Amino acid sequence: MAGMVAGSKRARGGSGRVKLEEVARKANVSTATVSRAFNEPDKVSEEVRQRVKDAARALNWIPNAAGRALASSRTHIAGAIIPTLDDEIFAHQISGMQTVFSERGFTLFLGCSNYDPDEGLRQAEAMLARGVEALAVVGENHPPALFDALNARGIPYVVTYSYNKLSPHPCIGFDNRAAFSRITEHLLSLRHRRFAAIFQPDTNNDRVKERLRGISEALAAAGLEIAARDLMMGPSTLEFGATSFARLMTQPVDVRPTAIVCGNDNLALGALMAARESGLDAPGDFSITGFDDLAISSRLSPGLTTMKVDNQEIGVLAANELLAVIAGRQERAQSREVVPDLKIRDSAGEARVR
Numbered sequence: 001m002a003g004m005v006a007g008s009k010r011a012r013g014g015s016g017r018v019k020l021e022e023v024a025r026k027a028n029v030s031t032a033t034v035s036r037a038f039n040e041p042d043k044v045s046e047e048v049r050q051r052v053k054d055a056a057r058a059l060n061w062i063p064n065a066a067g068r069a070l071a072s073s074r075t076h077i078a079g080a081i082i083p084t085l086d087d088e089i090f091a092h093q094i095s096g097m098q099t100v101f102s103e104r105g106f107t108l109f110l111g112c113s114n115y116d117p118d119e120g121l122r123q124a125e126a127m128l129a130r131g132v133e134a135l136a137v138v139g140e141n142h143p144p145a146l147f148d149a150l151n152a153r154g155i156p157y158v159v160t161y162s163y164n165k166l167s168p169h170p171c172i173g174f175d176n177r178a179a180f181s182r183i184t185e186h187l188l189s190l191r192h193r194r195f196a197a198i199f200q201p202d203t204n205n206d207r208v209k210e211r212l213r214g215i216s217e218a219l220a221a222a223g224l225e226i227a228a229r230d231l232m233m234g235p236s237t238l239e240f241g242a243t244s245f246a247r248l249m250t251q252p253v254d255v256r257p258t259a260i261v262c263g264n265d266n267l268a269l270g271a272l273m274a275a276r277e278s279g280l281d282a283p284g285d286f287s288i289t290g291f292d293d294l295a296i297s298s299r300l301s302p303g304l305t306t307m308k309v310d311n312q313e314i315g316v317l318a319a320n321e322l323l324a325v326i327a328g329r330q331e332r333a334q335s336r337e338v339v340p341d342l343k344i345r346d347s348a349g350e351a352r353v354r
Contacts, residue, residue: 020061027055039076041105075131078322081111081123082138083205087236089292089311090138093160096315097136104323106133115204121146128153134322136160140169141206156325156333158318161311162207163337170333172318176207179307179340180214180261183289186305186342187259188222191351192287195219196230196257198244198267208263211291215261230257241270249278249286258286258351265290265297265306272300272347283349293343303345314338 024031029048037044037052044052055061078101082090094110101108109132111123121143124135128149135150135157147169150157161173187195197215202208219225232244241262248257262268268290275281282288282302290297293308321333 023052023055023059023061026059027052038105039074041103075133076106077109077127077130077132078106078134078136078319079109079111079124079127079132080136081113081120081127083113083115083120085112088294089161089309092311093138093315093318096312096317097319098315100316100319100323106323115201117141117143117204124149128155133326136172136318136322138162139206140164140167140171141204156322158321158333160314160318162210163335165335167335170321171335172314172321172333172338174309174338174340176210177214177217179291180211181218182214182342183261183291183307184215184218186344187261187287187289187348188218190259190287190349192259193222193224193351194255194257194259195224195226196232196248196260197226197262198232198241198260198271199263200236200267201233211263236264236266238266238270238273241267242274245271245274246278249275249280259348260286260288262288262290265292265294265304268304268306268347269294269297269300272302272304282347284352287348287351289348293341298343298345302347304343305345305348306343307340308343309340310338 020031020034024034027034029052033044033048034052034056037049041049078097080094080097082094084090094108098108109127109130111120111127113120113123120137124137124146127135132155135155137146137157137159138161140159140162147157157170158172159167159169160171163171163173163175184195195215197212199212200208202212216225230248232240232247234240234244244267245260248260260268260271262271268288271288272282275286280286288304290304290306293306297304297306317336317338321336324330325333
């Protein structure tokens, strides 16, 4: 037994580490095939790829990323920077990206900017230093230096969760302005004329700015506007939704808003909780809408009227566009629009003018 161990170590250069050749022998393939199975998996059949992975796992062999990068000028690393880890919508996007990149042998690095553009830039620079081959960032509100660095290095990138036909950047997402115009128009069709809005901060957030613009434009077309006192902006929490609703309802019943547009489901659900505590109900006393269609939004009573966005599809589309550039099939990532789906439920009904 000791001789076998010693012999095995000599075959591995005295280090005790498994070599590429041993994986190839165990999988009954060439060393080039082992390399392709990890570096270019689409060029190897699924059966062979699985055999190689099983052999590598049995031998406890892990590809040396640094060595692969030196040998091929490739790192097989992609990056994504999101604004927060506290929101499930971004988790769904990352899940979609992870699935696609993993199938193609890429590792996905994740960074969080906490809605700070400078922190987002630092995250991007750190990823570039580690050799990311592609990058996805949320929204367009980033320092020019970030996009300059990507373009100077020829690194393909996409902007996610936003879609703007006039953008200089490839966008994978939806038109935030159009989505909230549509929500507002739905409430207008229900004869609402007194509107309020409960929103997350628009600082360093181009998506929120576009959402508020969509509401404003739809109301202006109907000769209406949201009074300054009826625009609540603060943390994207249940608590802020609840306290904002309570403040709105302190106004006399004949002047207080009958329709409340919320920047996301979290804020709307907080408002609905506050309404229940104060003895008010939707759509009897007011109407309210959200955005995102969280899993709980259709299960509460009343069901929340909201917009559903397939965030996982955004991640899948983003990864596929970036991989197409990496593979040389196209020079630049192409913009792709994901159209949100308006979910009409019981929280919004006909206005009852008092």
